[in-house]
Amino acid sequence: MHTTKRWNIDILLSEETEGDAARTWCEAGIDSADGSGLRGHGMARKHPADSDVPEIGDELAVSRALADLSRQLRQVAAEDIGDQTGTPWRP
Template structure:
């Protein structure tokens, strides 16, 4: 039996600039088929002395949001493993 599922990650990026500084925020959202939703968050800051290359801030913020999302998904999996008793030696 072969099963295929598609999980989509939605990414929202926003940037705020003030003078020579900029901050970029990203949110990565995952909605699974069972109705659970996870949201990862990331942020990047541009140093005033750095060149203004918005793509770099976006890449950093998105990568951090995806990393946060991955951490949360690992935590959910660990809780599911614990709840299911997988890996727990059987008594008897």
């Protein structure tokens, strides 16, 4: 038996500039069929001396949000394994 599933991750980016400095925030979210969901967060800062390349801030903020989301998903899996086996699992 072969099963295919698709999980969609929603990415929201927000940028704030103040003079030569900038901050980019990201929220990466995944929702499950039962209505629960997880949200990962990431942030990147542009130093005033850095070149103005907004894509770099986006990439860093998204990668950090996805890493946070990944950590949370791994924790949920660890809890589910513990519930199923009765033995704690450490990710």
